[in-house]
Amino acid sequence: MKLKKINENLQKALIENDLVEANAMQQETFSTLKSGADCLIISPKASGKTTTIVINVIQRLAGSNEESPRALIVVEDKAKVLAMEELFDKYNRYTKLEVYGVHDKGDMDYDKNYISTGIDVLIGTPNRLSEMFSSAGYNVNRLKMFIIDDTDPILKLRHETKIMRISNSIAKTQRIVFAEQLTDRVDVLIEKMLIEPFEFDFDEEEEGDDEEEI
Numbered sequence: 293m294k295l296k297k298i299n300e301n302l303q304k305a306l307i308e309n310d311l312v313e314a315n316a317m318q319q320e321t322f323s324t325l326k327s328g329a330d331c332l333i334i335s336p337k338a339s340g341k342t343t344t345i346v347i348n349v350i351q352r353l354a355g356s357n358e359e360s361p362r363a364l365i366v367v368e369d370k371a372k373v374l375a376m377e378e379l380f381d382k383y384n385r386y387t388k389l390e391v392y393g394v395h396d397k398g399d400m401d402y403d404k405n406y407i408s409t410g411i412d413v414l415i416g417t418p419n420r421l422s423e424m425f426s427s428a429g430y431n432v433n434r435l436k437m438f439i440i441d442d443t444d445p446i447l448k449l450r451h452e453t454k455i456m457r458i459s460n461s462i463a464k465t466q467r468i469v470f471a472e473q474l475t476d477r478v479d480v481l482i483e484k485m486l487i488e489p490f491e492f493d494f495d496e497e498e499e500g501d502d503e504e505e506i
Contacts, residue, residue, distance in 0.1 A: 293347075295322045299354045301386035302347065309382050315340050317494050318347065326351060328436070328466045330489040332482050334474050339494060341470045342372075345439055346379045349413060352436060354387040359410035360434040364462075366418055366455065368442035370395035376415050376441075389413055394420045418446055422454035425461060435465045443471040443478055452481060459485050 293306045293314050306312070314322070317335050324331060325348040335341055349363045367373055373393040380391040394403045394416040404424065407414065416424070424430070438459060440446065446455070459467065467486050471478045474493070482489060 293318075295319070295347075297326075298322075299351050299387065302350050302354060302383060305383045305385045305387075306347070308385075311343070311383075317341070317492070318344050320494075321492055322348065322351075324490050324492075325468065328352075330466060330486040331468045331492065332474075332478075332486060332489045333468070333470050333492045333494075335470070335472065335492075335494040337472055341441060342376055342379060345441055345468075345470065346376065346383055349437060349439070350380075350384055350387050350389060353389055353412055357388070357390060357410070357412055358434055360431040361407070361411055361414040362434050363413045363437040363439065364421070364432075364435060364458070365413065365415045365437075365439045365441060366421060366446065366458075367415060368445050369417055370397055372442060373415050373417065380413065391415070394424065396420050400424070418449075418451035418454045421458060425458055432462045432465075435462055437468065438462055438465045439468045439470070441470045443469050443481070444473060444475060447475070447477040447481065452477070455481065456484060 293303060293312055295314055317340055321333060321344065345365065353362050367376060373395045377391060377393045384391060389412040390410065391413040392406060392411045396417055396419050398420065440455065469482055469486065
């Protein structure tokens with residue numbers, strides 16, 4: 293995949309999984325996401341948003357492992373948690389970040405114990421992450437990326453309060469919001485969460501054929 297200064301181990305894993313050409317979104321957002329700036333990315337369904345998230349998280353975190361999570365990713369439901377974990381399994385083969393997913397149907401005590409052993413990336417649903425952060429008080433001082441995927445359906449389920457509670461517990465991090473449309477609810481959320489964000493808007497004509505996007 294031709295992206296400027298992409299991690300060599302990430303590049304190797306992408307090529308092995310036949311991901312050799314970056315789509316328009318991945319090309320145009322890579323440098324900005326890598327810079328650590330807050331971003332809003334509007335792109336239609338099946339345009340590669342989930343793959344874009346995984347690539348950029350690996351790119352920013354590769355090279356070291358720590359006990360506290362450095363990337364926190366909010367997704368809609370259990371199916372999306374599992375799908376994103378699967379992508380990390382593919383593209384994280386040589387970077388070896390510790391990735392863990394939590395969802396509403398999981399075992400809370402098991403999740404807490406596993407996370408306490410040390411992970412790099414935590415993926416979860418709004419309900420489960422909110423419950424865990426309010427009860428366990430995780431160290432978020434090392435957090436580099438706070439990402440919301442599936443923002444439209446998450447906000448339709450009225451999870452704004454949970455999202456903001458998590459965001460407000462993080463003093464400083466890069467915040468990235470992915471959505472299919474810039475709805476009123478998405479607009480209100482980014483006004484509260486993001487600091488001078490870069491905004492990217494990819495219309496239907498730019499939609500990719502990335503089969504990994506859920």
